[in-house]
Amino acid sequence: MSERDNDALVALLQRHEAAILDEWLREQSASRRRGDPAQDAEARTTSRELLAAIAGALAAGGGADIAGAPWEKVRDILAELSARRANQGYSASDTATLLFALKQPLFRHLREDVKDAGKFADALWRASTVVDSLGLHATEMYQKTREQVIERQQRELLELSTPVVELWEGILALPLIGTLDSGRTQVVMESLLEKIVESGASIAIIDITGVPTVDTLVAQHLMKTVAAARLMGADCIISGIRPQIAQTIVHLGVDLAQVTTKASLADAFLVALKRTGSEVHLRQAQKG
Amino acid sequence: MERIPILRMGRFLLVTIQVDMHDQLALALQDDLTQRIVKDRARGVLIDISSLDVVDSFIGRMISNIAAMSRVLDAQTVVVGMRPAVAITLVELGLDLPGVRTALNVERGMALLQEPLS
Numbered sequence: 287m288s289e290r291d292n293d294a295l296v297a298l299l300q301r302h303e304a305a306i307l308d309e310w311l312r313e314q315s316a317s318r319r320r321g322d323p324a325q326d327a328e329a330r331t332t333s334r335e336l337l338a339a340i341a342g343a344l345a346a347g348g349g350a351d352i353a354g355a356p357w358e359k360v361r362d363i364l365a366e367l368s369a370r371r372a373n374q375g376y377s378a379s380d381t382a383t384l385l386f387a388l389k390q391p392l393f394r395h396l397r398e399d400v401k402d403a404g405k406f407a408d409a410l411w412r413a414s415t416v417v418d419s420l421g422l423h424a425t426e427m428y429q430k431t432r433e434q435v436i437e438r439q440q441r442e443l444l445e446l447s448t449p450v451v452e453l454w455e456g457i458l459a460l461p462l463i464g465t466l467d468s469g470r471t472q473v474v475m476e477s478l479l480e481k482i483v484e485s486g487a488s489i490a491i492i493d494i495t496g497v498p499t500v501d502t503l504v505a506q507h508l509m510k511t512v513a514a515a516r517l518m519g520a521d522c523i524i525s526g527i528r529p530q531i532a533q534t535i536v537h538l539g540v541d542l543a544q545v546t547t548k549a550s551l552a553d554a555f556l557v558a559l560k561r562t563g564s565e566v567h568l569r570q571a572q573k574g
Numbered sequence: 575m576e577r578i579p580i581l582r583m584g585r586f587l588l589v590t591i592q593v594d595m596h597d598q599l600a601l602a603l604q605d606d607l608t609q610r611i612v613k614d615r616a617r618g619v620l621i622d623i624s625s626l627d628v629v630d631s632f633i634g635r636m637i638s639n640i641a642a643m644s645r646v647l648d649a650q651t652v653v654v655g656m657r658p659a660v661a662i663t664l665v666e667l668g669l670d671l672p673g674v675r676t677a678l679n680v681e682r683g684m685a686l687l688q689e690p691l692s
Contacts, residue, residue, distance in 0.1 A: 479658030486678055513670040514661040519654060519677035 292344045294400055294409035295392075295416075299341040302395045307337055309391035314384055336363050337388075344416070352419045361423065368427035372435070381428045385421040389414065448474050450481040457558045458487040458520075459551070463496030471507035475514055482520045489558040490515055493551045495526030505540040512545050521561070523547070525554035578603045580610050586618040586687055587611065587649075588680075592625045600636040607640060611647045618687035619644045622680055624655025634669040641674040650675065650690075654683035 299306065311333055315326065339359045348356030371381045392413045400406040448470070453459045460478050464470075478490060492511065497504065512522040525548040527535075535542060548554040559566060578599060581588040587610055589603070607619065621637065641651035654677045656664075664670065677683035 475662060476658060479661060482678070483658060488678065488682070510665045514658075514665045517653075517661040517664055517671060517676055518656045518658065519679075519682065 292347065292412065294396070294405060295413055296341065296345045298392070298395055298399055298409075299337070299344065301399070303337065303341065306388075306391045306395060307334055309394070310337070310388050313387035313390055332363070332367055336360065336367070339363055340416075340420070352416075352423055360420070364420065364424050365427045368424050369431040372428050372431035378425050378428045382421040382425045385417060385424055388420075389417050392417070444470060444473055448477050450477050452481075452485055452487070453491070453555060454559065454562070454564065456486070456488050456562045457555070458482065458485065458490040459493060459555075460490060461493045461496065461526075461551075465499070466497060466504045466507055468503075468507070471511065475511045478511065479514060479518060482515060482518055487520060489521050489523065489561055491523045491525055491551065491554045491558060493526040493554070494524060494531070495528070495551070497531075500531045500534055502538050502540060505535060505538065505542070509542075509545070521546070523554040523557060525549070525551045577606065580606055582610075582614055582616070585614075585616055586620060586684070587614065587616045588620050588622070590622040590625075594628070595626060595633045595636075597632055600633055604636060604640055604643070608643050608647065611644060611649050616649050618650045618652065620680065620683045620687060621651065621653050622655050622683075623653060623660070624657070624679070626660060627657055629660050629663055631667050631669065634664050634667055634671075638669060638671050638674065641671065645673065650687060652677055652683040652686050654678065654680055 307330075311330060314329060314333070343356045343360050346356035348354055352361065367384075368381055371384075393410060396406060396409050396413065400409055443464075449461070451459050451461070458478070458481055460474065462474065466474075478492075481487070482490065492508065494500070494508070500508075508524065512524070515522045523546045524542070527547055527549060546554075546557065548557065556566070576593070576599065578589060578591055578593070581590075587607070589607065591603075593599070610616065611619065619640075621640070623637075626633075637653060641653070644651045652675045653671070656676065675686055677686050
């Protein structure tokens with residue numbers, strides 16, 4: 287049955303392929319940003335390939351369910367097209383509109399070719415469902431590409447935001463920037479502990495100047511990190527506590543009594559130096 | 575039955591755990607160690623767990639118990655060489671070994687034990 291339904295469309299696409307392509311491209315450029323010629327040429331190639339692939343899929347008996355085998359080539363082209371447009375910064379509806387623009391030329395040629403009212407309605411319905419599912423598929427692909435981008439950025443952010451630096455022999459600093467959640471704390475904790483083993487440091491300064499808010503969960507994460515470092519034989523100092531955060535911590539009833547806290551990284555560094563047996567002296571100002 | 579060796583260094587006892595800890599072994603260690611502390615009149619115990627890479631709540635509690643018992647017998651306990659993964663596990667289990675002193679390696683652990691004597 288599905289093949290018979292496709293007959294009218296297949297015949298139409300064979301007869302008017304060039305004309306449909308031209309009209310489709312006109313429709314596309316009307317809805318597209320004013321592009322450069324290179325982009326127009328690219329759109330032409332892609333559209334021609336896509337139209338040929340659609341015709342092929344319909345001839346092979348592909349139904350409205352475009353997850354089927356006949357549509358494989360079309361799906362590949364769509365995936366590539368959507369990914370490219372997602373990276374170029376088009377919106378999802380732009381991408382779908384590109385495909386929906388195919389409707390008008392298809393319908394016009396159908397009306398000219400198919401004179402029988404019943405057959406015309408059937409073919410029209412067929413064309414409409416196919417184009418709709420293509421559009422939906424393109425949108426899905428587009429979304430998937432964007433999700434991949436977001437995922438990659440999250441991963442990069444995680445790596446970027448947890449540096450452990452050695453300030454002095456035996457003194458590590460961990461400047462935390464951005465909101466702390468369980469996932470990040472885990473990474474932070476692991477990298478700090480690894481670095482303690484690697485460098486044999488005895489003191490670690492956790493600087494929270496860049497942490498916007500501290501709630502009970504964040505405080506708990508911090509305490510866990512401090513406890514784990516202590517188990518490995520390294521002391522922790524928490525520094526960079528802003529006045530606002532000091533107030534929040536007390537209001538929340540978080541007990542930081544076990545941990546050495548300092549207002550600034552400089553103060554914490556001084557304490558750390560003292561504990562490791564080093565001292566900082568001002569060189570006497572030279573006269574004259 | 576296999577046992578964890580307890581070495582004597584002056585007034586300190588050195589325990590190096592180099593096999594997978596299982597419950598029976600931990601109980602035997604607890605027994606042996608308390609007896610040795612009394613017999614040798616030890617002032618400090620150093621437990622090296624640098625080759626221990628898996629702990630469960632029982633082993634964690636044993637370490638904590640051994641430290642508490644040593645303290646009752648007037649010997650300080652220092653746990654040295656804990657691996658990051660072990661430290662994270664213990665903290666997640668809520669066992670942050672209060673009262674147990676820790677050090678990164680045996681050398682620093684010994685320095686910690688010697689501090690109050692000098």
